[in-house]
Amino acid sequence: MAQTKNFSKLICLFLFFPLIWSFTVVCEAKELFRIGTGGKTGVYFPVGKLIAQGLTEPLRTKAIPGGKKTGIPGYIAVAQNSAGSVENINTIISNETEAGLIQADVASWAYQSSGPFAGEKKFQTIRAVASLYPEKFQIVTRKDANIHKVTDLRGKRISLDELGSGTLSVMRIILAAHSLSEKDLRPVYLKPVFTENKMISGELQGFVMMAGAPMEAVLRLSDIGISLVPISEKIANKINRQYPYLVPGFIPANVYPNVPETQTIQAHALLAVNSAMDEELVYQVTRTLWSPHMLSLLKRGHPQGKAITLESALTGLSIPLHEGAKRFYREQGLLIKDLLSK
Numbered sequence: 001m002a003q004t005k006n007f008s009k010l011i012c013l014f015l016f017f018p019l020i021w022s023f024t025v026v027c028e029a030k031e032l033f034r035i036g037t038g039g040k041t042g043v044y045f046p047v048g049k050l051i052a053q054g055l056t057e058p059l060r061t062k063a064i065p066g067g068k069k070t071g072i073p074g075y076i077a078v079a080q081n082s083a084g085s086v087e088n089i090n091t092i093i094s095n096e097t098e099a100g101l102i103q104a105d106v107a108s109w110a111y112q113s114s115g116p117f118a119g120e121k122k123f124q125t126i127r128a129v130a131s132l133y134p135e136k137f138q139i140v141t142r143k144d145a146n147i148h149k150v151t152d153l154r155g156k157r158i159s160l161d162e163l164g165s166g167t168l169s170v171m172r173i174i175l176a177a178h179s180l181s182e183k184d185l186r187p188v189y190l191k192p193v194f195t196e197n198k199m200i201s202g203e204l205q206g207f208v209m210m211a212g213a214p215m216e217a218v219l220r221l222s223d224i225g226i227s228l229v230p231i232s233e234k235i236a237n238k239i240n241r242q243y244p245y246l247v248p249g250f251i252p253a254n255v256y257p258n259v260p261e262t263q264t265i266q267a268h269a270l271l272a273v274n275s276a277m278d279e280e281l282v283y284q285v286t287r288t289l290w291s292p293h294m295l296s297l298l299k300r301g302h303p304q305g306k307a308i309t310l311e312s313a314l315t316g317l318s319i320p321l322h323e324g325a326k327r328f329y330r331e332q333g334l335l336i337k338d339l340l341s342k
Contacts, residue, residue: 030074030075030076031074031075031076032075032076032077032078033052033055033072033075033076033077033078033098033099033285034077034078034080034096034097034098034099035048035051035052035077035078035079035080035097035098035099035100035101036048036080036082036087036088036091036092036097036099036100036101037049037079037080037081037082037088037100037101038081038082038083038084038101038211039081039083039084039191039192039193039217040081040193041191041192041193041196041215041216041217041220042084042191042192042193042209042211042215042216042217043135043211043212043215043269043302043304044084044101044211044269045079045081046216046301046302047101047132047133047212047269047298047302047304047305047308048079048080048101049079050297050298050301050302050305051077051079051271051289051294051298052077052078052079053077053297054070054071054077054288054289054291054293054294054297054298055071055072055075055077055285055288055289055294056071056072056075056076056077057070057071057072057073057074057075058070058071070288070291070293070294071288072281072284072285072288073284080097082100083162083164083165083191084103084161084162084165084166084167085100085101085102085103085106085107085165085166086106086116086164086165086166086169087164087165088100088101088102088272089102089106089107089110089117089123089126089272092126092272092273092274093122093123093125093126093274095274098273098274098277099129099271099272099273099285100271100272100273101132101269101270101271101272102126102166102269102270102271102272103135103166103170103210103267103268103269103270104131104245104267104268104269104270104316104317104318104319105166105169105170105243105245105246105267105318106166106169107126107128107270107272107318107319108245108318108319109169110123110124110126110319111123111124111126111318111319111320112124115169116164116169125274125275125276126272126274126275126319127272127273127274127275127277127319127320127321127322127325128270128271128272128317128318128319128320128321128322128325129270129271129272129273129282129285129286129289129321129322129325130270130271130286130289130290130313130314130325131268131269131270131312131313131314131315131316131317132268132269132270132271132307132308133212133268133269133304133307133308133312134212134249134266134267134268134269134307134316135210135211135212135266135267135268135269136210136211136212136213136249136250136251136264136266137167137170137171137174137208137209137210137231137264137265137266138208138209138210138211138213138215138218138228138251138264139153139206139208139228139229139231139264140199140206140207140208140209140217140218140221140226140227140228140229141156141158141205141206141226141227141228141229142199142202142204142205142206142224142225142226142227143224143225143226143227144225145205145206145227147205147206147227147229148227148229149229149230149232150174150175150178150180150229150231150235151178151180152229153180153184153185153206153229154180154184154185155184155185155186156185156186156205156206157185157186157187157188157203157204157205157206158185158186158187158188158204158205158206158207158208159187159188159189159190159192159194159195159198159204159206159207159208160182160185160187160188160189160207160208161189161190161191161192161207161208161209162189162190162191163189166210167208167209167210167211168189170210170246170265170267171208173239173242173243173246174231174235174239174265177235177238177239178235188204190207192207192209192215192217193217195207195217196217196220196221199221199224200221200224206229210267212269212303212304212307213251213252213255213256213304214255214256214303218256219256222256222257222258226256226259227259228251228256228259228262228264229262230262230263230264231263231264231265232263233248233263236248236249236263236264236265239265240265245267245268245316245318246265246266246267247265247266247267247316248263248264248265248266249263249264249265249266250262250263250264251264267316268315268316268317268318270316270317270318270319271289272319273285273322275322277322277324278324279322279323279324279327280324281324282322282323282324282325283324283325283327283328284324285324285325286324286325286328286329287328290310290313290328295308295309310332310334313329313334314329314334
């Protein structure tokens, strides 16, 4: 939290434009609470913006429907776009952000000093606040590319997301499960926001992303005709045996226009912080995350928001909970498994 001191004691004019109502908030002596998210056409960024909106305390109670105070007293939360899970973990540990959205499998690697974090003990201080929603691995291709299975990606020009992203780490696992590697493709490494024009022009034949569905970057391509490449249940189970937080799942039919139900693998998206963060602050973050106002913002603000519920707050957790979060869940009478009590 030390770096946020540079942003405290601000005299500012904060303009806030939610979906239904708008207001102006004058803010004094506010601390900045930065949330690492992802690319702007993914799901982390819009969901992170909604969480930031809900965590921010407006000074004028009339700005909130019903006149009730919301948010964390003394804080302004902001969502920062990033390369995704791996970068978010790095910025949490380096105190460049206070929180971040992270894939459960990537969080597990960081905590266990494995995968892209092999030998790095400093990442073991990553802690969970909550599990948010299941993320689906989406292999999106142009329909005219005639790619029907993962092995058909051989020789195709496919964007594998940015170097250092959680998506890329999972794609390497998927390729290995099919006895393939990046060298068998013609890979490029772009955020989904930079793939749209290249998909439309045919310069790219596909891209991959670990995200909630629907994803804006895919919806924008509906007019050119897109397909989702399945990951068979057999392969998904094979991956799950080695990577427990990557589990078989599916993308429902018509989440994207005219695209049938598609088998895939999934992991939960977590909201995470550093174990060094003040217990009372994390308690307030957790309490506010599950407030009626926040849940209403999430439900109204993004399709994936409907999947974010208190009942599933501990589902798919792969790292221990922060002490402040544990205090809140104990008060709610929710069971905390031994893993999460470390």
